[in-house]
Amino acid sequence: MTTVIWLIRDTFRQSLASGVFWILLAVTLMATALCLSMRVEATSSPTAAGPDALVVGHRITNDAAQSRQLDQEDAAGHLTVAYGAIRIPLARDVRNTVKFLELILAGGVADTLGVLLTLVWTAGFLPGFLDRRSVSVLLAKPAPRWMLLAGKYAGVLAFVLFHAMLFVGLTWLAIGSRTGIWDAAYLYSIPLLLLHFSVFFSVSLLLAVLTRSTVVCVFGTIVFWFIAWGMNYGRHVLAIQAQVAPSGRFSVAMNAVVDVGYWVLPKPADFGMILYDSLGAKNFFGSAFDMTALAAHGFSLWLSVLTSLAFAAYMLFASAQRFSTIDY
């Protein structure tokens, strides 16, 4: 345990020295400052097309000037950013607007952009650690090799958890203090962000053990993320299409390949759906997929998470196995 604790501490020091810590902190502070600069001026209930409305106006006119006028009339209020410098008309009440902001911050900034950028920024941690000249002395210590690897992996996860807590916690406080709405569901995004990152960082770990190259880790992990996302999204599209048009345009073989790919690979699009679900966003913005149709094709959020975790566990096992047999 002492070994793991020291490796975690070492990872934080490495992140401070490499500047990654400060970059993530700067992103968090900028997002927090943005949230602190926001103000929602709204009536207590939405006026437009009800809670599912995604657009401001619902009346149709060919006259641009009249259209702008109608939009203003439909808007329930305004969202102001940068202390009033930017004014955005709203068709939502305060609670809906807060949900919308949280969804953008957790789903867009943190879960997609944040996870991908963090994968890039932390990709150098393991190749640096596994450098032949620096790791040799560590390998001559009594800790088993798998523990060194697991300790470093845990270190990077602890680092990401720390920043996820900081980002979500501070933006939650900022939004809450500006709007008076304290939505605890937003805090669920912390474990979900960590889960998403941990699954894909296990791929980076294996690449680091195999190549000790930061470039391979960066590109390999990002390309893999897009492949996994494409397989995940593609499978759901096929499933929905099969529901709508059972005769379908795709062959049985194609469906089978996509199905196998979906269950074997981690599922970043599903992580997004889980986050979306945990924020209760579907009550306000609808859903990207018809969940009933997906469920008919064997879709389950729990199964999705479990199979993604199983993939990560296999990656960790393969990394440890390979690391234990490498001559340095």
Added chain:
Amino acid sequence: MQEALAASFENVTKVFSRGLFGRGGVVALRDVSLSILSGEVFGLVGLNRSGKTILVKTLLSICRPTSGRIGRLGRDWRDRSTLARVGYVHESQAFPPYLTAARLLQYYGALSRQPASRIRRRGKELLERVGLADRSREAIGRFSKGMLQRLALAQSLVNDPELLVLDEPSEGMDLAARRLFHDVIRQRKKQGRSAILVSHDLSDIERLCDRVAVLRGGTVAFVGSVAQLKNEFGADQSSPAGDSSFEEALEPFYAGARH
């Protein structure tokens, strides 16, 4: 394997796989058999690529032997617990540049399973001893090569090891640091501690080592004292030991004249 042996190698062979599917192989060690006694300072000499570094790396479990048996402090090399009683100076170590000297000793000491209070105390003593006490709070990235060598020596001693393995420890050291390094080895020898010294610097080997092994092409070409080596292979074999130089005595091995 007996406890009286600090290290033992029995018919150790190491082959590195090369090429597609590991078909081609480079033999780094070939049937090496050696024993290093407890309390002994043992030297390993040989040309580049003779197998010296690979031999110590197999002893430290950094490399796995292809065949043969290796003993470390009376146990098999797979038993990593004995590594807590071993210190190691790598031939060209790269410590994390963001750590301070004091932190590095705490970190590496903790990985050697030493209690925190002991590491702190011993870390201070060691930095004092190697002349880095005044730079203990400075990032290692700013250290010169000589300072890094001093730190490497301190790092290897942080767990007060029974067996010290030094791979080219004096490279880049100034005269004072080299004297310090000699003092450390001699003092440890008085305490009955073992050391394996890999060096191209023959004066270090001659001054410090009880016995020496000459490696050539991954095989052991000679094992014995420096005096024996000079007697048997020196240029002037009729004169008493010490008259011919160590370098002259090694000439036949390096030239490939003698197996």
